[in-house]
Amino acid sequence: MAVTVATHERPPFWRNATVLKWAAQLVLVAFLAIVILTLRAQAATNIEDRGITFGTKWLDDPPLISIREGIDLQPDSGARALYAGIVNTLRVSISGILAATILGTIIGVARLSHNWIVNKIATVYIETIRNIPLLVQILFWLAVIQIFPALDEDSVGESLFLVTAKGVSIPWLFPAGGFYQWLVFLIIGAVVAGFVYFRLSRLKEERGGETYAFWWSVVAFVAIAVIGWFIHPVMAFWGPIFDGISSFFGAIPRVLVQILLAAVAVLAGTLWIRRFLESMRTPAGLAKLTDDDWFRMIFVGLMALIGAALFVFLPGISQTILNMVEAFFNFLGAKFSGESVAPLTYTTPAVELRGTGGFAQLSDQALVITPGFFALWVGVTLYTAAFIAEIVRGGILAVNKGQSEAGLAVGLTRAQLLRFVVLPQAFRIVLPPIGNQYLNLFKNTSLGIAVAFPDIVQVGQTIYNQTGQTFPVVILWMAFFLTGSLVLSSIVNYFNRRLKLVER
């Protein structure tokens, strides 16, 4: 019987695991490249047949659309229309996230209540809302608003609250001429309030006794805000400063920005690789690098070089960034007039005759919550709240039972126990899954398309229906949602890291 003896000869290349693995990966890349190139070629012929060329011209051209609500109802360019859509998406997302968090926490706590009827109501809410598709709910809320009175000539006039089939209108404070000058005072007030809070909390810890840190900081903020309301024109000196910054950015040569950005890209890549190598260093010298490690370093380096090349060879990117910064400071500069105009204007709801036919409409002087916004906002808020409630419930149950028992033992009431012992600890557990729900809510606002709410998806669809620029619009959608998801998850991750239990 032959006995195989282990030898240290290298295996032939067709049995070498490293070679085989790389071969398999390269085969996949080649296959994907073939598929993508074939589809691209086909797409190119099809587009040519339809007489369309994809490009970016539509971003500058005036679109033939009017947007139902938002910052710009008659946008003068495709880019501006999309921007108005983005603002609408963010409006629903942010207000929805706030409302869903509050409602979800209340229901989650109610779900664990000892009170039988409160408990059951919370359970019924969760089991109903979670098991019905969000789209059905949104459409249902849109149908519900139709039962409110319709508008006609007779309803013209003002009133404090208007709930109609065309939307809800409530009194509102809108920023007016002096707002930005007042805003400077508000920022100063916030900084001072923060400082006061910090100092008084320190005092409380050092000397004991109640210092009412929170209330004093509120007093400080309100005082500065009230004083600012009357003397805000003194902040007019910011106007020329912002104008100066704006013209400074206008004067910077584009080449400088290109070089700067390219240098930042290269530097970031280099730093990453250096840090990576540092982490590989052991007391016995550099650890052996696997081919995976090499791949990471080469990949990052390549990405940095590609980024740098993009900045160098596509001057448009740098130019756009420069223009945006310049326009931003220009905008700020124009807002500081020095005249004594009230920072805010108070408006009340009204019905007026508008449009060519003289139809009765809600006046857009006051805050108008359109049926689309109402349906979408109520829909995503109630839906997400049900999921958040389940997460909160799980989080509370996951807090060690000894904590509650210890809290009760030192004489806390049930409310105090929840507020000071259980919820802070549960918060740490529930933050990552709730962050996921925020992401879902953000993406679900795209269902506004079904209720004609002009979010980025609806505006984009209208644009490509007119111009045929499907592919560029889709790319912009993806860029927007990916960026939004990234920003949201970085915020959640930041808090997650800050709240992490520091273990000894």
Next chain:
Amino acid sequence: MAEKKIILPEIEELAPEPPPKGPVVWMKDNLFYSVSSTILTLLGLLIAVLFIRGMVGFILADERKWEAITTNMRLLMVQAYPQEASWRLWLALGIIFVLLGLSLAFWHAGGKAEPRKVGRAVAAAGGFVVFVVLVAPFETNARVFGLIIGGVLIVAGLGAVRLLGERAKEATVPVLLIAAILAGVAVAALWLIQVPVPDPEGGVGESQLAGIATTTSGPWTILYLVTIASYFLGLFLRRVIPERAGRLALVVLWTMAFPIIVLHLARGVEFQNVGQYLTIGVAFAAVGSLIIWFLADPARGELGRGLAGLLLVIAIASWVVSALILIRLMLLLLALFALGGPTFAGGERATRIRYVGVWVGAVVITVYMMLLATGVSLVQTSNETVFGGFFLTWILAIGGIALSFPMGVVLALGRTSTMPIFRLLSTIYIELVRGVPLITWLLVSIVVFPILFPLGVNFVAPAKVTLFIAFFSAAYLAENVRGGLQAISKGQTEAANALGMTTLQRTVFITLPQALRAVIPALVGQVIAIFKDTSLVAIVGLFDILKIGRDIIPTQTQPYNFLGSLRESLLAVAVFYWIFTFIFSRISLQLEERLGVGKR
């Protein structure tokens, strides 16, 4: 010094049963235990009463047009599917229910319920009925009727508990029996309940009473009996054939049921190019068997893998040159089988014979699928396809999940792979798909996807949408499976390596089965999510149940005037979705308990 062990008696056995608490004590403990709880209770009671009053008042209001739902039930379920072909769908349902009955028997489904709990549940339901009847704005007749029903339920429930007394502790009721009784009540309701149906001869607004399901109560009754019969057949078969083999056969049948029902039975396919496809199939089955037999032989060694790799290159090349899709698919399949040979069939002769058998089965299935895909539908509707209504919702959900499952597993393996390019590509795919909402992907499937193919190639809308739902779901599934893969202890992989397993063997036989088992509840959650998400296809113009309920029924003016029935039809649609998602979520909970996930 050795510690002395004190053996404590098991407390549960000795502790006396707590004395039964009266309702007053219960209320004091659970509703009025403090001032704030009393306020909360009253507030909650107010909310509950107002909600029930509002809901029932809405449902019973005179201007509600519920006949819009009952008249259009057919439309909601199958949309334009022709009535004369509806036997096909009933037959399809029959297949599913037979499989269901058999599976319930073979997987020992359903536990035992305590009769006391069942009795209390019945009594609680009766109490709820009484409460609703008392607070809601019913007419006197309906109120009396409701009170009688509620009273009967309470008396029956509590009476059963009292009668059983001590015996109730040991006695058990099979859950399946309860389910069968409930389903029987539902089927009986189809025969008994009368609803107002608009009179075709009468004027607008006039209606007459008719059975709730005049055309479908017969088929449903038959299906009900068939299910029960097949359950008992399953009980019998379980004793005759080995359980393992029966389960395997059922899994295969379940897997094949979807394409057979959707693509074959529901469409009534007239096959095209049968001769050509059969010839290709037979040729591949024969030649392929020989090749696989030859290459999988352990004696081939290196040569086997080399030749299999060559086959893979040929298969990929066939996608660049012009060839029949069937041949391309077959070549790819053959290459994969050849590559997998040493892993799955290396060794004994019997395994190799079985492996070749699986190959022949795969060829048969592929040819059948291609025949179905290229066949012409005999059932004709005014639509692009025969699928619509709730039927379409189910097709999209099941098709999406079934297609996304293999994709998700591959992506999860890719993301946890040690090979950087696989990992990079999988990560990019998963994050890109998950970061963007489903509705944008559906819009892409309708407006961008067709641009990628030659003008002659035209996918029907449900196919495109199913494909993109699958792409979307795969990314989420991959993350679930990844969670399972990462939960496997390192010892498992190390043990597999120590046994000399290859990477493929380790993945298929050791890690994947454990990972999939751990994530089964998460997968059911994914099924629920996809089932709900299918409602989005209404936005891109497919006639699913939501689109019909929202855009068709409330706009009907002929022969009946159903204008303004939007809220009614949306509520009905919501109820249909709710029933099934609720059942799924209960199944998910049961599985979680049965598998003991998170309990170790």
